[in-house]
Structure formats: structure tokens, C-alpha cells
Amino acid sequence: MQTLNKKTMAITKPSIPKGTRDFGSTEMINRNYIFSAIRSVFRKYGYKPIETPAFENLSTLNGKYGEEGDRLIFKILNSGDFLPYLLENFSEGKTSAQFAKHISEKALRYDLTVPFARYVVMHQHEISFPFKRYQIQPVWRADRPQKGRYREFYQCDVDVIGSNSLLNELELIQLTIDIFKKLNISVVIKINNRKILEGFAESLGLMDKFNDFTSILDKFDKITIQETKNELHNKAFADNEIHKIVEVLKNMRQLDSNTKKIDYVKEFCKTSEIGLKGIIEIETIFDYIKSLPVEYSGYLTSGQIEFDFSLARGLNYYTGAIFEVKARNVTMGSISGGGRYDDLTGIFGLPNVSGVGISFGADRIYDVLNELNLFPKNTGVTSQLLFVNLGAVEEKYCLALAAEARIHGINTELFPHTAKLKKQLDYANANHIPYVAIVGTDEMSSNLITVKNMQSGEQMEMNIKKLIELVKGKLF
């Protein structure tokens, strides 16, 4: 017997890169259920689809996601010779990261927002503004993989660019409501405004520590008061600052309605011009929502639209509204988020174009639907009918029958080779095929088909016309 060469075996044993996934047909069909729901609502509001390449020039992406983001961008090796450059330019103390940009000019899409900004600038003369677009594509991040965090995942983004009207914010809230209603997920939509956060920081005299301030605020829901204090302390906030911040947070926690929260913030920010601007924006949006049919305005009364003063989200480019959506009845991070950005295309040479958008995380929505058992049944079904194959004569006879069933819109298979009936029925079961057509010598001479209902086990004889009606659910 041959000795296995472990080294050779290791080379050929198949695996996939960590943080990536294969999707089988059930997952695919469930994912498409999500994408279709999202897409149909996007279109109902007049958003148009675009797609951008999987990789961009590295210069398009570099520096847009902060230092951490730059590290997590997947870079593509140039096809040409990289050694000569390395050898010529190497000197003691230089790092791999410094060389990466010289041997790599392209990188995988890290999100959909920066490519969208690049797209808008490149195509500005073909676009009629306001430009409403949606984009559903995978993105890649060299993050450490963990539960619910992948290196390849889909984003579903919807943005409108070239209009600073708050009607756009309203529309994004409406379509968010529609999408999750369509998916039967009960959600809370949290809204804040960057300007209010700035007003707060201004009132507290903390504008010089704005980023630290908001990033700790953002965690407020997840950590205790004591942990908040510790974090503020670690970030070198003074004791009196810590005291003031914690007081505000504690007070806010007591307020149980959007109106009370807004009033508190209004009082607090009364000396901050930018803060008051933010409050007017929030009030206008809430006012719009109240004027909508109860399908939407009801979310205010039920507390499912919530002004959340601590909401900041990671990205620094938000300048106005900030959104976040959480699913109720399940422990899960946000399943959707977004906001307004006033200066995104500026980095590519088109200043003063305001945009607002929201991104739906398909993978987390998948997990929510899975956990709450909300995927529709039977979406796993591909074929509705299987003709078994009992021999050379029978298979030829069945070919025409199968073709006829397909012409009538039925997804139909003919088992590709002769095999034991049991094996073929097992195949039908494994593939969730509800009806099996059995045609042998008797059936061929009587011009009838024996049909087995795989769920009930019942068998009946009928002609092809009746069979087609049966499978289409029109017989009984």
C-alpha cells in the first residue's frame, strides 16, 4: 500500500480563507429573500441601481477610513516585477506597510460609500441631481474573523446625493420601516444628529475632545456608569468634565419620551448655535413623520422611532442626521445605520454636495430572521417535480413529458440515469421535491403517470395535463 505523503495531501486538501463562507442553495435562497425585499422597497422610492468594480485604485481608498481602516484594506499585488523596486529602495527601519503601496496599486472595496462618492464625481456630467441610487454588493475587510463578523460580507446601501432637504432623511426612515415590515422584523429606529453632539460638547467645553467624547457616548448603552467614568478617565478627561458628562447621561436616561429628551437637550444647548440647528432638524423630521399615514407615524407613538442623544456611530464623516436600527426581541448589534454627510465627494474634487444614506447589513438581518425563525417556509424548494428514470425506453418517454411540464412553468427534473427507485426517491426527499412522477411499462401503455406526493406518501394515476394542474395547486 502506498504511504500517504502528508505534505502533498496538505496542498490539495481544500479549504477556504478564514472569514469567508460558501453559500449553499438554502442560504442563497434565504439571502435572496432579503435582497429582494430590500431592493423592491428601494425601487418603490425611486432609487436606481448601480454597481462599481470589486477593486478600486488603492489611492481611491487609502486614507478614507482612518488608520485602522487603511490596515484592514485588502491590497492586490501588482502583476509586474516588484523586486527591483524593493531592492533599490529598501533601507533599515522601513516597514512592510510602507512598501505595500509600491507593490500594490489596487485594493478590494472596503465599503460602498467611498466608491459611490468616486462614482458620483467621475460621472457627474451624466447624472441628474438629486441622484438617488442603491447598491447591493459585497465588501471585504481584513478584520479578525469572529462570530457574526466576516471578511467578505454584503452591504445594501441607499443614498441620495445633491439635496440637503430633510425630506430625504424622512424618506430613508419611511423606507426603513417598509423594509423591516416586509421582512416581519420588529425594529426600533434610533435617530440623532451630529450637530446636537457638537452642541453638547460645546456647552460642556469639550470640543477639543470631541471624538473621544462621542465614541464613549456611543458605548453608553452597552456599559455601566462606572465603566463610562473609567473610560473618560483613561481618555484624560478632567474630573469635573467627567462629573458633568455623567450627570447629563444619567438625566437623559430618566427621560421617557422623544419630546422630553428634545426639550432637555434644547435647554442644555441653548447657547450653542450649532446645537440648536441640530434640534431644529430633529424636530422637522419628527414633524414630517407625524404628517404621514399611521403606518409610519405610528412608529412615533409606539416608541419605535427614538431620539437617542448618545448615538454617534464610528464614522467621522456624518455631519447631520445619524440613524441606527435595532431588531427587537433579539440580542444583536445594529442591523442598519447611516446618516448625512456634507462633504464626501470633496475628497475627489467635487465640493459642496450634500448626501444622506443608510446601509442595511444583510448578514445580520439574516441572523435575525434565522434566530426568530422568520424565513418563509419552502423557499428551499427549487424543483417541484421529479420524473424517475426506470430505463432507456422510459427515460426517452419521460423527456417529452418533462419538457411539457417545464413549458407550463413547472420546475422539473428527470433523474439523469437509471437507478433503484429508492435511490431516486431519496434524491427527491433530499432536495425537497414535493412530487415524483413514476413512469414504467404499465404507465406508458395506459398513457398515465403514477404520481407520488412525497409529503403524504399518497400515489395516484393521472395524465400529464392533470399532473401539471396538480403541481400548480389547481387540482384540489
Place this chain on the structure above:
Amino acid sequence: MQTLNKKTMAITKPSIPKGTRDFGSTEMINRNYIFSAIRSVFRKYGYKPIETPAFENLSTLNGKYGEEGDRLIFKILNSGDFLPYLLENFSEGKTSAQFAKHISEKALRYDLTVPFARYVVMHQHEISFPFKRYQIQPVWRADRPQKGRYREFYQCDVDVIGSNSLLNELELIQLTIDIFKKLNISVVIKINNRKILEGFAESLGLMDKFNDFTSILDKFDKITIQETKNELHNKAFADNEIHKIVEVLKNMRQLDSNTKKIDYVKEFCKTSEIGLKGIIEIETIFDYIKSLPVEYSGYLTSGQIEFDFSLARGLNYYTGAIFEVKARNVTMGSISGGGRYDDLTGIFGLPNVSGVGISFGADRIYDVLNELNLFPKNTGVTSQLLFVNLGAVEEKYCLALAAEARIHGINTELFPHTAKLKKQLDYANANHIPYVAIVGTDEMSSNLITVKNMQSGEQMEMNIKKLIELVKGKLF
């Protein structure tokens, strides 16, 4: 005035990597028209969707596409430090290519077939064979970009694995017919068999030059007899070999029916066991086709299914049937191709599993539909109705109307800010929105809406109920 700093400008001026494309909404909708047609036929035959990650381990892809292919695989730079390895292991004469695999462990998908083989081996215990799958995803190749050839393009693959029945070949032909019928593209489906090519080579005593022989044969349609002779000469074929090959090719050209061609080949290969096997396979497939309804068998009588003895296609892994589809009435390479491979999963440790598949080239199909003007009209329409925005009171009034139109299934926009009517009508025109609803003071007091048909220019007053019927095409 500020002087432009050209260097800074160059950094921020946006572009995309060569060989890649952005897709705007019209292209997206046309592309989805193609994908939907293909997908619906795949499903009608019981194929199930899967998806694999955009990048695979480099070891999964390397060596599977020949030397040329290896060069064209896009490699992803490892995130860690690559310099130490390079510096330690560099010595005079080593090339970048030799180092690439040490600083890159992942690579972008080059086709869908190898990832599929990897998938089957990894998931063999969850799969019930025969496994019928389809996969519609982009692939990436570092090819020199040229007209119709991109570095990122979509493949639509359908394969059945774990069955060597020729019914599978038949089914692929059937679904090819269905797909192109659905797309209104008139096609010729060419069929050959690797075994027949081997029989030919055997009869001519050319088995030692099999690859050169078939690759020259494959070009036979595109080059003259003299060019064929030159190529054979360059590949070191002997004069008597060249003479024999050219005789055969000339003879084959004279034969004007599949039957005559098969008879000729049969006579020629009568001493080759493998050749005769191939002929039986072709005959069986043709026999199957004849037993199908005229929708399919008619393709034989019309000459749209053609035995093409010169068909070889590039890939060496085909072991039986070889397919290629060409569009009629347009000059274009093949728009679809495939074949049987007996040993694809063997490279990943699962031997003796036979598969057969066909791949549809979405980009070329797109070009064909475009050139023949076959895309359906109006697929570019996203919104069906635009409410113009004439002021703060009006927009609030329209919000509820727009919501109602959407609830009734109409894709509806409300212009997001107040602007001159002309500007808003221009927006409707630019976005091909067929109806515009105008609501001002008069309309609000009369509870009616002025509706403008953007094609005819006609205007009418009606209530929201009538407007919804109008847009849905139910009024006249």
C-alpha cells in the same frame, strides 16, 4: 487665483482600474434582464444556486489554469509583514513571480469551475448526488484589457456533477435553447467530443502532438488553409502530417449535414476505440434531441445544432462532450461554452466524479443584445410617478399622497426640495418618469391633482384614486 497643483490634483482625481467598469442604472437593469432570464431557466431544470467567496486560497487556484492562467490570477497581498521573508530569502536571479506566493496566500476567483470543484469536495457529505448547481458571480483576470475583454466580468455557470449519463448533456442543450429563446437571440449550438478529437489524432498518428493539433483545429474557422499550414509547420508537424490534416479539414468543410459529418468521422476513426466511443456519444445525444418536442428537435433540422469536428476550446480538462454557442446575425466570439470533465474534483482528493457544465458569458450576451437592439424598452424606468415640490405646505400634503401611491405598488418619488417647476420636470425627463403630479394651492383646495403625461405633454385633473389607476394602466 490659485494655481492648480497638478500633482495634488492627480492624487485625488478619481479613476477606476483599467479593465474594470462602473455600471449605471440602465446597464444594471439590462444586465439583470439577462441574469433573470438565465436564472429562471436554470431553476426550471432544477439547478440550485450556490456562491463561493471572491477570493480563494492561492493554493486552490495555482496550477489549475496552465502557466498562462497562473500569471493572470490576481493575488492578494498578505496583511502581515512580508519584508523579513523577502530579505532573508532573496538571492541573485530570483524573480518576483517566485516570491509572489510567499507574500500572498489568497487570490481572486479566476473562474467558477475550480471553486465549484473545491466546493463539491469540501461539502461532499452534505450534497446528495447528482448535484445540479448554478452559480452567477464575477471573476477576475489580469488579462490585457481590450474591446469586449475585461478584468472583471460575470460568468453564469451551470453544472451537474456525479452522473455520467448523457441525459445531462442533452439537458444542457435544452436549457441553452430555452435561455436564448427567452432572450430572442438566434443561436447555433456547436457540439464536439474530446474522444473524437483523440480518435482523429490516433488515426493520424498524432497523439504525441495532441494539444498543438487541437489548438490549431480550434482556429480552423477563423484562419485560411494557408495559415493553418503555416501554423502546423511552426509547431513542427511533418509535411506528410500537415498534408493529411489539411485534407481532412478540406473534406469536412464540404460536408453539409451532421449525418454526413458523423459518417465521415466514423469511417475515418474506425480503428480507434476511443474515437468510436465519442461517435456513439454524439449519436446518442442527437438521438435524444430527435425524441424531444419540435421546440428542441427543430434545432437539428434547421442546422442550429451542429456537429463541429474542429471545436476543441482552450481548456484541457474536457474529456467528453464539448459545447460552444454562437449568436447568428452578429460578429462575436462564442457567447457560451462548456463540456464534460471526468476528473475535476480529483485534484482536491475526490476522484472518479464526472461532471458536465456550460458557462454563459453575460458580457458578450449583453453586447449581442445591444447590437441587435433586443433589450426590452422601458426597462430603464425606475419611478413611475413624481410629485413635484412647490413649497413647505404642498410637500407635506404630497407626502401622504406619495405614501398612498406606494402602498398601491407604484414606484413614486417626491422631489426632495422646492425648486422651479421646469427644473423638476427636467428631472422627471432625465429619469424617464412617465407621470408627474402637480399639487399647488388650487389642487389642495379642490382635493384634486394635476397630472402631466410626460410623453404626450397632456395635463388632466383627477383624485388620487384615479391617478393610481392611471399609472397602473387601468384607466383607459
